Amino acid sequence: MSVHAGAPPPLVSEPSDYQYATGAQLGKGGFAICHRAELLDQSRPTGRIVALKIVKSKMEPPKLAQKFVTELQIHSKLHHPNIVEFYRAFSFQACTYVVLEICDNGSLADMIRKRKYCTMPEIRRFIIQTCGAVKYLHHRNIVHRDLKTGNLFLDKDMNIKVGDFGLAAVLLSQNDMGARRTTMCGTPNYLAPEILEKGGKGHNEKVDLWAIGIIAYTLAVGKAPFHAAKREDIYKKLQTCDYTWPELSKTPNDISNDLKDLVGSLLVHEDDRPVPDQIVSHAFFKTAFVPLQLGSECANRAPRWS
Ligand code: ADP
Numbered sequence: 145m146s147v148h149a150g151a152p153p154p155l156v157s158e159p160s161d162y163q164y165a166t167g168a169q170l171g172k173g174g175f176a177i178c179h180r181a182e183l184l185d186q187s188r189p190t191g192r193i194v195a196l197k198i199v200k201s202k203m204e205p206p207k208l209a210q211k212f213v214t215e216l217q218i219h220s221k222l223h224h225p226n227i228v229e230f231y232r233a234f235s236f237q238a239c240t241y242v243v244l245e246i247c248d249n250g251s252l253a254d255m256i257r258k259r260k261y262c263t264m265p266e267i268r269r270f271i272i273q274t275c276g277a278v279k280y281l282h283h284r285n286i287v288h289r290d291l292k293t294g295n296l297f298l299d300k301d302m303n304i305k306v307g308d309f310g311l312a313a314v315l316l317s318q319n320d321m322g323a324r325r326t327t328m329c330g331t332p333n334y335l336a337p338e339i340l341e342k343g344g345k346g347h348n349e350k351v352d353l354w355a356i357g358i359i360a361y362t363l364a365v366g367k368a369p370f371h372a373a374k375r376e377d378i379y380k381k382l383q384t385c386d387y388t389w390p391e392l393s394k395t396p397n398d399i400s401n402d403l404k405d406l407v408g409s410l411l412v413h414e415d416d417r418p419v420p421d422q423i424v425s426h427a428f429f430k431t432a433f434v435p436l437q438l439g440s441e442c443a444n445r446a447p448r449w450s
Contacts, residue, residue: 152179152198156241158234161186164196164243171250173308175199175212180246194231197242211310216242218286219309226277228297228307247297247305249443252363256293258444261397262363265449266442268434270296271360273304275420278356281306282349282420285315291355292334293362302438315348332378333368334358338414340379350414356423357410364399365390369411385411402428 156164164181171178181196182189199212219230229245249255252270255262262270274296281288288295290311297305336354361369369387372378381387389404406428410417418426438447 152177152196152239153237155184156181156196156236158232158236163187164194164241165189166196170195170246176242178244181243193246195228195244195246197244199240199242212240214312215308215310218312218314222281222284222286222309224277224280226273226304226306227280228305244307245299245305247307248300249298249302249440251294251298252296252304252359253292253294255298255443256362256366259446260366261395263446263449264364264398264400264403264428265433265435266438266447267360267363267403268429268432269302269438270304270363271356272424272429272434274306274356274359275424277304277306278352279420281312282352285349287313287315287349288352288355289313290331290334291352291359292331293359294331296359298443300440302440302442332375333370335379335382336414337383337385340383348414350417353410353417353419353423354414357407357417360403360410361387361407364397364403364407365395366397369407387411400428400432402426402431 152166154166156166158164163184165184167180167182169177169179176197176199178195178197181194183192183194184190216233219228220233222230228247231243231245233240233242235241252262274291278288278291288306288309288311290308291306295306295308297307299305334355336351339351358368358370370378370381372381389399406423406426409426410423433449435447435449441447
């Protein structure tokens with residue numbers, strides 16, 4: 145069975161007594177397709193809804209297979225309220241299945257597509273929750289390396305759930321978060337400048353902090369700060385930190401100076417970027433409110449604060 149053609153089997157069986165009744169497609173990625181599914185226990189419905197990620201067993205090229213193994217090895221050990229919970233993985237017929245916590249409200253990228261931008265209170269909440277997850281990862285010497293709006297999912301209560309650990313890496317030295325990886329990876333708009341540096345110097349956990357800056361800008365403006373038709377032009381812009389904020393008259397969003405200052409503090413040389421605890425101590429989070437709850441209608445339209 146190819147995951148990119150046709151529907152999954154209506155019933156997927158684990159080697160144990162568990163089965164999954166597959167439902168609607170949630171989304172499609174580079175090498176996986178994701179469906180809503182209900183867990184059955186000895187054929188009886190349990191009411192437990194999960195996301196079932198279906199991955200082709202024979203992935204080509206081998207690099208993709210490695211991405212999946214890395215994802216399983218790292219993701220399966222993580223437990224944090226703002227990280228998509230990994231329940232289990234198993235093989236059935238010609239596919240590998242990964243059972244994940246369901247994120248009913250899509251990703252922040254979906255939200256931006258529908259809404260164009262997020263309000264300042266929403267951004268405060270999303271960035272605080274993302275920082276919580278990133279602090280947890282960095283504390284365990286894990287670098288996500290592909291943080292972007294498309295990998296920040298939202299559960300039914302609009303809580304951030306960091307997902308897609310396919311590019312994540314464990315830094316080798318326990319005490320040295322300065323340990324460096326040399327692979328060039330990530331999404332062009334989100335690449336930190338040090339990843340482009342010549343000489344195989346590599347990069348470390350600071351790339352995730354840069355990405356938080358790009359995410360905060362993107363949520364406020366609706367598009368990434370460094371954008372261009374050609375990849376090389378994006379690289380040039382991010383290496384010289386060439387970005388601007390839209391003029392007041394050209395954006396419907398009320399973008400605060402504190403947010404601009406926060407983004408400016410993150411899009412700097414790696415040595416000068418604040419760590420997650422320092423990010424959430426910024427004035428942006430202190431001088432105005434952070435919503436304790438958000439309704440799922442926010443996934444489709446801007447909330448009104450009263
Ligand atoms: P890939 O690793 O192939 O890029 P993803 O992990 O990004 O695959 O998943 C593909 C799509 O499936 C996502 O873009 C999203 O729409 C959906 N998806 C993935 N995980 C979940 C989840 N836990 N809950 C809801 N939808 C999900």
